[in-house]
Amino acid sequence: MAQFQTTIALMWLVLASDANAHDWYTGKTDPVLHYDCCGNKDCHPIDSSHVRMTKDGYFVRMPRPTYMNDPQQGEWFIPRERVQAAPDDRYHICERLVTFYRTIMPHMKFEAYRRFRWTCFFAPRGTSSIAQTH
Template sequence: MRQPRGWIALAWLLLPGDADAHDWYTGKKDPVLQYDCCGNKDCHLIDSRAVRETKDGYYVRLPRPAYLNEPQESEWFIPKERAQASLDNHYHICERLMTFYRTIIPHMKFEAYHRFRWTCFFVPKGTS
């Protein structure tokens, strides 16, 4: 029995997928290093109380999950030249969980550990 094309098209639109996962972050790059910011999965809104502005940049303090096997940095410093204007007048940050390796026994065994690293930072318009 043939399915009507309309139902197939509707099902295609309703299924979750990566195609629509990126939003206004898509195509954005770090203004200094030119890294891709990515999208919904890496970028998110942050509370303005987590951001402290100084003359040189921003200090951002974000809660970190307890399951990580390495203590996370308590604050990230983001230089002003790497901050970009936000499209919705809120702070946003793009970050990735990255894997690093360290030597346990020199030149014989390595241990993996994970840390978050920020890639892009967006500030409300009018923020200095």
């Protein structure tokens, strides 16, 4: 019984520390569009090998498709003015799964499909393409 209680206590500690590790996403908004970045379920760190910096912003290659059931890897361009400073030395992205509709010819029926869209992007503070705020 004591071992079971110890296991439960350790699980609570792990879950609590994981939740606190990403609390900084809460309350963040896109600096241009002012959309909420959202929170723990939509924001996560990404590997730097998936990020390519340019003078105008970043290209971010996601390790999974942008469309559901699409075998290709998606790549998003994130303009410099929408990049925010991360509190650590990692890249982070916030994304949502959005439903779109398209027309199927010749029957003029609508088909729903889902696609990931990024909402916020964070880069390490030392990165030169973070927009400067005055």
